[in-house]
Amino acid sequence: MNMCNSEKKKKVIIIGGGLSGLSASCYLAEKNYDVTIIDKNESVGGRLTSFKKEGFTFDLGPTWYWMPDVFDNFFKDFNKNTSDYYKLTRLEPSYKFFANESQYDISTNKNDLEDMFESIEPGSSKRMKKFMKEAELKYKISMDHFIDKPNLSIKEYFSFSMIRYFFSLDILKSLRNHISSFFKSKIIKDMLEFPSMFLGGTPSNTPALYSLMNYADIVGGTWYPNGGMVEVSNGFGKLSKELGVKHILNEEVSSFKIKENNIEEIKSKNGNSYKADYIICSAEYPFVQMNLLDKKHRTYKASYWSKRNIAPSALIFYLGLSEKVQNIDHHNLFFDRDFDSHLNDIFEKNIWPKEPLFYMCCPSKTDQSVVPNTSMENIFILIPIASDSHDSKDVRNKYLEDVLSRIESVTNQNIKDKIIVEESFCVNDFKDRYNAYKGNAYGLANTLFQTAVFKPKMKDKKINNLYYSGHFTVPGPGLPPAVISGKIAAKQIMKDS
Ligand SMILES: Cc1cc2nc3c(=O)[nH]c(=O)nc-3n(C[C@H](O)[C@H](O)[C@H](O)COP(=O)(O)OP(=O)(O)OC[C@H]3O[C@@H](n4cnc5c(N)ncnc54)[C@H](O)[C@@H]3O)c2cc1C
CATH class of the missing domain: 3.50.50.60 (FAD/NAD(P)-binding domain)
Incomplete structure (x- = not known):
């Protein structure tokens, strides 16, 4: 109108x-x-949004x-x-994945990616092609026919074509079962299951429909808006x-x-x-x-x-370092601990994760405008935690100490002494800044x-x-x-x- x-x-x-x-x-x-x-x-x-401190520009949330x-x-x-409105750069690799004793680059190059999957699980690259074809179909059907619906009534789905599409979407199967039907390797499963965290759930309670996120990730790519x-x-x-x-x-x-x-x-x-x-x-x-x-x-x-199943909250650290950090990329997933234990702690037991997985973003690997000086590094660390977790200065400090030690051991570099700017954001800040229910991060x-x-x-x-x-x-x-x-x-x- x-x-x-x-x-x-x-x-x-x-x-x-x-x-x-x-x-x-x-x-x-x-x-x-x-x-x-x-x-x-x-x-x-x-x-x-973002904030600035002493010449560093930190993205506050999404990265x-x-x-x-x-x-x-x-x-x-x-x-x-x-x-x-803004200029985009496609990142290569899309991200780095740290498993227990090994690390992998999720490359935008198809051949490199296939070689990587083969090195982890022989025969998996062929199955990956089939998995991605199905994920692509889900992505396209969802984007073309489902995503724009207001969902005010089930009647929006009453048409022959809708019912036909519905069965291609694997809505009744879990993401975990779907991925397990293709792959045996724990590392590959962890890599493909991680986007369920973006959706606020676990691989077991997220429908297989959302393997469309694997297509978005691996085929669509990870991009960075300059600045x-x-x-x-x-x-x-x-x-x-x-x-x-x-x-x-x-x-x-x-x-x-x-x-x-x-x-x-x-x-x-x-x-x-x-x-x-x-x-x-x-x-x-x-x-x-x-x-x-x-x-x-x-x-x-x-x-x-x-x-309701509320998405997790997060403990986030924003660090300005006086030196560059070696052996990390723009996006880094630290899956060097057990994924299920972390999920169990935050979704089932509602406790602080005993051995947390975490994500580390380093935009200064791509963009020098986010640091005051090109020899410096801009670091964002995010640990998914249960919504409404008890948030205190002591608990934040304990987790910072833990993740920094792990980063130091992977990068073989002293980081703690190089911190010149340090800020954090957690449950109490989500509540104060966004009126977020239980201090959730993703709804x-x-x-x-x-x-x-x-x-x-x-x-x-x-x-x-x-x-x-x-x-x-x-x-x-x-x-x-x-x-x-x-x-x-x-x-x-x-x-x-
Ligand atoms: C730490 C973190 C990392 C994330 N990472 C990613 C990512 O990498 N990629 C991705 O795609 N998504 C990511 N997300 C999710 C993404 O940020 C959100 O899904 C999205 O921004 C939500 O947008 P929204 O409009 O629903 O709500 P919001 O962005 O929360 O906006 C709601 C607005 O309402 C305002 N408001 C609240 N109460 C009042 C009031 N009483 N009066 C006036 N205004 C009020 C708030 O100030 C806020 O501006 C992340 C989220 C978080 C928190």
Whole structure:
């Protein structure tokens, strides 16, 4: 629907300028809606932001740029190119994988990759081709037929072709069983199972459908926006302003005034109030339900959220080093401990992982603009932990000491003495900065019964003019889904208005 100029513009307020909110704002503004984003923090971008300290620029959250087609399609929808907003470099290797006593480069070169798989498990490269073909089919079917659906009703899937596609997606099998039916080697299984962490779940509770992530990883590649991941939110923010969206920052929404099942007024902690015809919340769904709505207007109560599989939280360290670190790459996965023990600790026992796996990003291997001096190194270390873990200075220090010792032993280099900048981010910060439920990092896990129609609905069931976007609703956690989620919410408003 394109509103003609004589018609009064419909007003939309988007609470939360995360990537999903920014995406929604662009689609609506382009169709001539009067759009305002209100965010509690000092910049838009939500989890996709950065901070600077003593000449280092650290990405605060996301560091992996996968599925570039999703971002390209977003910009194309506005007759733009991604390169109009930021420049991408494809990383080679995509990442380094540290297993117990060996390390592997996940190369973009097909032959090198096949040789690597053969060296781990003879015969596996042929099976990998078949595995990837199936993963490609899942990726294409999902992107072409499923991912854009609002999932408000199961009826969206009632067509012969949908049912046919459904059976190619392996939705009822677990990712772990699917991978095990192709490969025996623990190392290959760990390599292929790791993306389940991005989806907030475990390889056992994530449907095999999500082997599409292996296609996105190995075939689609790992990319880097020059200047850091923050360039993506800068790009989205710039486009949204070009389309006329207003950004109100440092403004935390604190309540709604509701009349006859419509939000009549949005109130902020600063004492301001706003009116709109439609509201999209990219702020987290549980927060909106439990903190902004009164009890009688909640669709999902506290007991509903407490029974969901919430994605893990994370303990993150940002380190500026006075020297370069040898033998690491831009992205490094430390799977030198048992994956299942880590998963069991954080998902089943809800305790701090005794022997954590961790991920280390070193953007200064690619980009010198993130360090004050080319002889220095910019390091980001992330340990997945249980949501709502007890967070304290002591526990953070203990884990930093542990992972640094392991990095030192792999790189054969002293790192602890080279730290000139040190910051960390954990459960308490997720709660404070994002109003994140239980201090989660990635929202709601993509398990079978939390996928598609089983996710919290993106259109509120009780409040007529309230919609949601982001990682607690469809399609799920991650930056590409956030972009798509904003588009779905915007299109739903266009349909309803
Ligand atoms: C540590 C970490 C690493 C990650 N790594 C990757 C990665 O490498 N690749 C990838 O694809 N994805 C990654 N993700 C996931 C990705 O960042 C998220 O899925 C995505 O950014 C979510 O976007 P969103 O719009 O749903 O929410 P958010 O980005 O959380 O945005 C919500 C916004 O709402 C605002 N808000 C909250 N409450 C209020 C209020 N009351 N009033 C006003 N504003 C409010 C917040 O300030 C925030 O800006 C990572 C996430 C984390 C935390």
